[in-house]
Amino acid sequence: MxxxxxxxxxxxxxxxxxxxxxxxxxxxxxxxxxxxxxxxxRYERDGFVFDTGPSLLTLPQVFADLELGLDPVPLDPVVRHVFADGTVLDSASDPAVFRERIAAVMGAGAAADWERFWRRARRIWAASWRSVLRRPVSPASLAALSWRLADLRAVAPGRSLRALGYRHLRDPRLRMLLDRYATYAGADPRRAPAALAAVPYAELAFGGWYLxxxxxxxxxxxxxxxxxxxxxxxxxxxxxxxxxxxxxxxxxxxxxxxxxxxxxxxxxxxxxxxxxxxxxxxxxxxxxADRSLAGFVLLLGVRGRTPALAHHTVFFPSYYDAEFDAVFGDPGAGRPARPASDPAVFVTRANDPATHPDGDEAWFVLVNAPPHGTGWAAVDWQRPGLAAAYAEHVLAVLARRGLDVRDRLRFLEWRTPADLAAATGAPGGAIYGTxxxxxxxxxxxxxxxxxxxxxxxxxxxxxxxxxxxxxxxxxxxxxxxxxxxxxxxxxxxxxxxxxxxxxxxx
Missing domain, CATH: 3.50.50.60 (FAD/NAD(P)-binding domain)
Structure with a gap:
């Protein structure tokens, strides 16, 4: 033994x-x-309960052999996407239903584009599952992948997720939707590998779940x-x-x-x-040293109900690249990382009576942020007044996007990357490592x-x-x-x- x-x-x-x-x-x-x-x-206050980390379960099948007795509930929509022009697009785990929803709000051409992208994402997922995700990585395993030419073409080493989006998707809103999946790996979509298209495929083909x-x-x-x-x-x-x-x-x-x-x-x-x-x-x-994104979090106890919100709702800015320029910084241009002034805002609101008092809601609000630290790629999140000021700023951004909750708050708390680093030992509060x-x-x-x-x-x-x-x-x-x-x-x-x-x- x-x-x-x-x-x-x-x-x-x-x-x-x-x-x-x-x-x-x-x-x-x-x-x-x-x-x-x-x-x-997990965090509790005044009858409100928050997940302070992941809020979406995907691929629950991989937990089956652990015999945990899980009883996950499927989400529909998996995510509600609210764009700056007012477009609302609900993602679905049924590919045909999602195409219909795209066609209804963006047109038949956008739906056809998504179908072409989806076929490519399916190939990337199959190659990743077959050759990468279940095996230890080593020079030998990567060499073996190079002999599987179909898998290598599907994964497209050297191509970015952004480039893949431009190749398949003409509607900038669909490209924005795809870009967000790079942040699941803590990365800039302009530099993240095209192989990350496996992430939306896994989420939308196998469903998003809640426990x-x-x-x-x-x-x-x-x-x-x-x-x-x-x-x-x-x-x-x-x-x-x-x-x-x-x-x-x-x-x-x-x-x-x-x-x-x-x-x-x-x-x-x-x-x-x-x-x-x-x-x-x-x-x-x-x-x-190339640390992933961190996150700035608001925990809100909210009076009343908000029908406009799904379980997960993301509110996009009009110009997404400004957020990536801010949170990743650009040493070549002399621009250090900084909190984004107009970030995408991700709101999780579980319709689960176990997580909030009757008639109220518990909101977990997340925006991408640079990790805590010094140097051009980090921000000192312990600087006096910074977290409080940014919390108010994020609430103001939500208000500009049509969701002003400031007069409904029972309480407001925040969690910075410095807090995550202290609680979990994650360097700088970066969420995903490299x-x-x-x-x-x-x-x-x-x-x-x-x-x-x-x-x-x-x-x-x-x-x-x-x-x-x-x-x-x-x-x-x-x-x-x-x-x-x-x-x-x-x-x-x-x-x-x-x-x-x-x-x-x-």
Whole structure:
């Protein structure tokens, strides 16, 4: 039986802990915070309950073999898009329904364009699922991809998501809709790889889902599953270093001065923190300095009901590029990163009585923001007065877009990238690690017995990708030698969770 220490109880850490426990390993998870879940956070005030991290579940099939007892509810629309000219477009998980909605508000030509793009996105998804998302990344695996010419043509290395949009979509509103998916990976669509077209395909082909009570219930289910399998989860137990001996890991140092011995260490921490702080490795730091977007968040307790809002509603500016120019900065032009003056505003309002008092609403409001720090690509979010002033500014932006909620507030709180960095250890409060990179840091570390799991490692950020990361790492580690053979993984069946699975689907 191998002793496994998992550093961090985020979704990736808990998912890999559960899988390794099933495989017969002795697993202990050390979490720096008082609660589990990592970025999948929860906040309560005056009867209002907020998900402070992800608010949308996609590809729920990838959680099936963890036996969490999830009961996700499909969302329609998945997202409501409100454009500056007043156009409202509701996305749907049925491709035919979404085409009809596009045709109704943008015309038959726009719908035909989307269908052409959709065929390309399907090829990108199939290639990604077949060759990238379920396998460890390595020079050998990338070389193998280069021999699959159809997959390579579909993924289109060297082409940006923006370029793909211009190739297929003539309506600037549809291109804006596509650009937003680059921000799911924390990236600028003008530089993000075209392979990110797999993200809207996965969301719209397999559906967007909500967990009653909030998405934080996923972390609670994972934690309960781990404990039922005999995993020890230790909160308020920061890890300060990863120990090695004779070229392999030997354990971890704890902030309280203790040492936890281990045959295997799985780091569910940001790759930058791992290779900069826990196990200094300058060679692995290359390419990790390009941090992803962070987010500035408002938590609003709102009086009354707002019929104009769907579960998720995004309000676009008239000129999206100004936001990207602001939040990413431009050192060549001498423009440092700064809060966007006219950002896209993403509002999550769950129609779930478990999340708000009767007759009121809990709003989670998100705008893209530079990470916290110094230098041209960051902003000092702890500068006195900045957060309060920007909170008022975001409310004013919403008012200009036709949703003035300022006289309906029961309370207003904000969360800055500095707050996320303090709560989760994410460097600068960046949400997704390296921004928009097609190839994330490898799951296998530079010394024997070290593995990386989570959104900053392969295959990337987002709940389903993090869970696939956990599956990859568990398979790399394998079953304990003294354990009985692992039970065969349950595969999702057509219709499970109400979603019909497509070819090449999870």
């Amino acid at each position: 191998s002793r496994v220490v998992v550093v961090g109880a985020g979704v990736g850490g808990l998912a890999v802990a559960a899988r390794l426990a099933v495989a017969g390993h002795e697993v202990v998870v050390h979490e720096r915070a008082e609660v589990v879940g990592g970025k999948l956070g 009653p009570g909030g998405l934080h219930t996923l972390a609670e289910a994972l934690s309960a599953r781990c404990r039922a399998l005999g995993v020890t989860v230790v909160p308020s137990s920061p890890v300060t270093a990863i120990r090695t001996a004779h070229g392999r890991v030997s354990g971890v140092d704890l902030a309280d001065g203790g040492v936890a011995p281990a045959d295997v260490v799985v780091a569910n921490a940001d790759a930058l923190s791992v290779y900069r702080d826990l196990l200094p490795c300058p060679g692995r730091l290359a390419g990790l 921004a928009g990179s097609l190839v994330r840091p490898r799951n296998r570390g530079p010394v024997d017995g070290l593995y990386l799991v989570g959104g900053s490692a392969h295959p990337g950020g987002g709940l389903p990708m993090v869970t696939l990361s956990a599956r990859i790492v568990a398979d790399l580690i394998g079953p304990a030698l003294t354990s009985s053979p692992r039970p065969r993984r349950a595969r999702s069946k057509p219709g499970e969770f109400g979603a019909a699975l497509r070819p090449n689907s999870p």
